[in-house]
Amino acid sequence: MGAVEETVEKVKVWFRFVPREGWFPQDVEGLWATRLGADTAVIENVPFLQDGVAEGDVVQFRTDADGLHWAVGRVSSAGNCTVRVVPIPTGPLGRSPQAVHQRLAVFHLGGEVMSPEFPMVAVNVPAGADFAGIKAILNQGEDEGWWHYEIGCGTEEWWNA
Structure with a gap:
């Protein structure tokens, strides 16, 4: 066979x-x-x-x-979410997508960088991830001037976390 x-x-x-x-x-x-x-x-x-x-x-x-x-x-839907993070050039992270990844590293998230000219990081947040923890660090980063972020695709679990 x-x-x-x-x-x-x-x-x-x-x-x-x-x-x-x-x-x-x-x-x-x-x-x-x-x-x-x-x-x-x-x-x-x-x-x-x-x-x-x-x-x-x-x-x-x-x-x-x-x-x-x-x-x-x-x-x-696979239950995953899409989050886009743009570091603020004048903020503490500068234009560094690596610094964005480092802040999110504890959650083991994968992502891609758009370009050196526009260092937006598109992040895949898998189903079952610590949505509440990820949302907390995203909000902290926005409050402290690290980045701006948006949710490109969120699930009910994401919005309710």
């Missing part, structure tokens, strides 16, 4: 949204995903701009004539 080979297909799923006033001018964001079926995939990275979706969520997409996969909706 031979081993069955599984192929994992990575695709980029594109999201379209209305740009926010005073924010980035982009109206699309592409997120890497693992294809599950003909029109579904699991999001594999943290969104910098798209709200309402988090790493691990399953999304449905439509493929256009150019072969681009456009998200049409979230099928299911």
